[in-house]
Amino acid sequence: MNIYDIAEKSGVSIATVSRVLNGSDKVSEKTKEKVMKVMTEEDYTPNIFARGLSGESTRAIGVLVPDISDNYMSRAVAFIERRLHEKDHNMLLSCSGFRAKEKEDHIRMLLEERIDAMILVGSTYAGSETLSHNTYYIKKAAEKKPLFLINGDMDAENIFCTFSNDYAVSLDLTKSLIENGRKKILFLTDSESYSANKKRAGYEQALSDAGIAVSPSLMCHIRNNIEETAAYLEELRPDFDACFATDDAMAVGVLKYAMKHGIRVPEDLSIIGYNNSELALATTPELTSVDNKLEKICDDTVIRLFSVLSGNSFVPRRTSVACTVVKRGTTNY
Amino acid sequence: MNIYDIAEKSGVSIATVSRVLNGSDKVSEKTKEKVMKVMTEEDYTPNIFARGLSGESTRAIGVLVPDISDNYMSRAVAFIERRLHEKDHNMLLSCSGFRAKEKEDHIRMLLEERIDAMILVGSTYAGSETLSHNTYYIKKAAEKKPLFLINGDMDAENIFCTFSNDYAVSLDLTKSLIENGRKKILFLTDSESYSANKKRAGYEQALSDAGIAVSPSLMCHIRNNIEETAAYLEELRPDFDACFATDDAMAVGVLKYAMKHGIRVPEDLSIIGYNNSELALATTPELTSVDNKLEKICDDTVIRLFSVLSGNSFVPRRTSVACTVVKRGTTNY
Numbered sequence: 001m002n003i004y005d006i007a008e009k010s011g012v013s014i015a016t017v018s019r020v021l022n023g024s025d026k027v028s029e030k031t032k033e034k035v036m037k038v039m040t041e042e043d044y045t046p047n048i049f050a051r052g053l054s055g056e057s058t059r060a061i062g063v064l065v066p067d068i069s070d071n072y073m074s075r076a077v078a079f080i081e082r083r084l085h086e087k088d089h090n091m092l093l094s095c096s097g098f099r100a101k102e103k104e105d106h107i108r109m110l111l112e113e114r115i116d117a118m119i120l121v122g123s124t125y126a127g128s129e130t131l132s133h134n135t136y137y138i139k140k141a142a143e144k145k146p147l148f149l150i151n152g153d154m155d156a157e158n159i160f161c162t163f164s165n166d167y168a169v170s171l172d173l174t175k176s177l178i179e180n181g182r183k184k185i186l187f188l189t190d191s192e193s194y195s196a197n198k199k200r201a202g203y204e205q206a207l208s209d210a211g212i213a214v215s216p217s218l219m220c221h222i223r224n225n226i227e228e229t230a231a232y233l234e235e236l237r238p239d240f241d242a243c244f245a246t247d248d249a250m251a252v253g254v255l256k257y258a259m260k261h262g263i264r265v266p267e268d269l270s271i272i273g274y275n276n277s278e279l280a281l282a283t284t285p286e287l288t289s290v291d292n293k294l295e296k297i298c299d300d301t302v303i304r305l306f307s308v309l310s311g312n313s314f315v316p317r318r319t320s321v322a323c324t325v326v327k328r329g330t331t332n333y
Numbered sequence: 334m335n336i337y338d339i340a341e342k343s344g345v346s347i348a349t350v351s352r353v354l355n356g357s358d359k360v361s362e363k364t365k366e367k368v369m370k371v372m373t374e375e376d377y378t379p380n381i382f383a384r385g386l387s388g389e390s391t392r393a394i395g396v397l398v399p400d401i402s403d404n405y406m407s408r409a410v411a412f413i414e415r416r417l418h419e420k421d422h423n424m425l426l427s428c429s430g431f432r433a434k435e436k437e438d439h440i441r442m443l444l445e446e447r448i449d450a451m452i453l454v455g456s457t458y459a460g461s462e463t464l465s466h467n468t469y470y471i472k473k474a475a476e477k478k479p480l481f482l483i484n485g486d487m488d489a490e491n492i493f494c495t496f497s498n499d500y501a502v503s504l505d506l507t508k509s510l511i512e513n514g515r516k517k518i519l520f521l522t523d524s525e526s527y528s529a530n531k532k533r534a535g536y537e538q539a540l541s542d543a544g545i546a547v548s549p550s551l552m553c554h555i556r557n558n559i560e561e562t563a564a565y566l567e568e569l570r571p572d573f574d575a576c577f578a579t580d581d582a583m584a585v586g587v588l589k590y591a592m593k594h595g596i597r598v599p600e601d602l603s604i605i606g607y608n609n610s611e612l613a614l615a616t617t618p619e620l621t622s623v624d625n626k627l628e629k630i631c632d633d634t635v636i637r638l639f640s641v642l643s644g645n646s647f648v649p650r651r652t653s654v655a656c657t658v659v660k661r662g663t664t665n666y
């Protein structure tokens with residue numbers, strides 16, 4: 001049951017229902033009563049966070065990121081801030097780190113502040129698929145303020161998610177590597193987040209579809225850092241002909257390792273990064289990377305945030321945004 | 334006249350003066366009167382922003398950056414946020430862009446919020462040396478809240494500055510290039526800020542000291558972007574044997590141009606960047622760069638901020654932090 005249904009059943013326009021919800025005096029008492037009666041009959045709960053109902057706005061939005069010095073997250077915060085500023089809203093920024101306890105503490109503290117809503121940047125807040133208790137604290141928080149997840153996906157009341165189609169793009173990329181003769185594809189990730197799990201699932205599915213066994217020795221969980229990745233490979237000395245990394249910094253580390261050992265890129269080794277950061281342009285050859293459409297994700301999130309705050313009860317809770325692959329010198333197809 | 338002098342003239346300890354300023358009831362009426370009398374006689378104005386006097390804290394600090402997606406600035410914000418969070422303070426983050434009008438608007442809007450103080454990140458807020466009217470709005474703002482500049486330097490009431498010694502490090506670096514036989518040193522900058530002007534002054538001084546004419550064709554003002562820098566050189570085709578860039582991204586652009594044209598680095602071309610960002614590690618060879626001790630600058634700023642807010646009237650207004658040079662593969666000395 002949404003505002004459309006209420007309008008239809010009451011025989012009035014959506015605008016009229018909205019006016020009733022917002023306590024406007026432009027609606028006659030008779031109409032108001034009719035609409036309220038339908039709402040009661042249908043057990044309709046309007047969006048409790050709508051400002052029209054609560055009456056006052058703090059003009060402040062809480063934004064939580066694990067690490068603002070991370071390129072992906074600082075770009076997200078830049079996009080979000082620009083849109084909030086356009087709407088004359090302030091941003092309360094908090095940086096939680098990646099640990100469960102700290103994330104929980106930061107969310108609790110932000111909720112105590114005068115904010116209208118909270119945006120959580122990065123899929124770390126959506127936990128991992130297998131650990132649903134990791135997200136319990138977020139669901140609790142959403143009872144107090146509407147939450148907006150940037151690149152996280154959870155199906156829960158008052159949690160609005162915008163995320164990139166990491167599974168599909170990872171599946172396609174791995175498939176294209178296989179179609180071009182690569183069989184020993186190294187998968188590097190720095191996280192167990194929702195997004196990282198989707199990327200891994202796409203990688204595994206493509207291998208499985210091609211009848212290639214998934215080798216645990218080719219799936220590595222490391223820190224997202226150029227030097228550490230290069231050092232890791234130096235020790236591991238993996239037998240590989242392609243690499244798919246869930247962030248550009250790790251992919252650059254692989255490229256540096258390859259250059260040091262005279263491995264030809266892309267002839268003998270294909271390398272694909274993720275997030276299409278400035279790092280992808282710093283190397284020679286430049287890095288093939290996935291553009292995750294971060295600006296679009298952020299814009300979409302802020303638009304929906306203001307829609308929710310203005311009393312719109314039919315804002316979609318989950319939206320997917322399609323990534324694109326930017327082909328450069330570390331792949332040859 | 335500072336709190337020390339008041340203590341001495343009153344014949345009491347600094348702690349007692351501080352208690353008087355903070356309205357503590359641990360001071361006898363007689364002592365209080367004596368201290369107040371000295372203050373009146375000496376026309377002493379205590380730090381008006383001390384919380385002990387205003388009585389209440391908003392527990393919020395306004396932080397203004399031109400561009401949070403910039404690596405230097407996002408790292409600064411990460412360091413600042415960590416320290417504020419430790420002290421149970423919130424950060425109101427605003428992003429102003431680089432234009433004078435917008436910077437002014439953002440500062441005015443932040444001042445209207447419930448904040449105790451404001452931190453301005455990046456030397457753009459200190460204007461340029463020759464354009465002092467550029468900083469008038471900041472001096473006005475400092476009448477309302479104490480301002481803290483990260484890598485800016487202004488001598489004004491209630492403005493507290495921490496900056497790196499860009500002049501000295503630039504002078505030394507250019508000198509070492511000359512001593513190693515380089516004569517045609519390209520200087521690349523993206524800004525006319527206080528910091529950029531210091532770097533340029535050091536570069537010019539070193540040339541002048543060595544009797545080398547400063548060539549306007551070797552001093553370029555461009556955007557801080559890898560691809561644009563490479564494209565710029567492609568068009569300009571400068572005759573140069575070294576490059577000193579005021580940010581790593583420009584230096585990486587120079588390295589890419591050199592690799593494309595088969596110019597040997599560091600044998601025939603030395604390249605030095607600035608800010609020692611992740612980009613400096615992404616290239617082969619890795620980039621020699623200046624570590625501007627950003628974490629130390631930010632820590633120092635936040636320590637002084639809380640000192641000012643706690644009523645300390647003798648916090649130094651200007652502090653310089655020494656940069657270090659991190660030598661890597663794009664120079665050979």
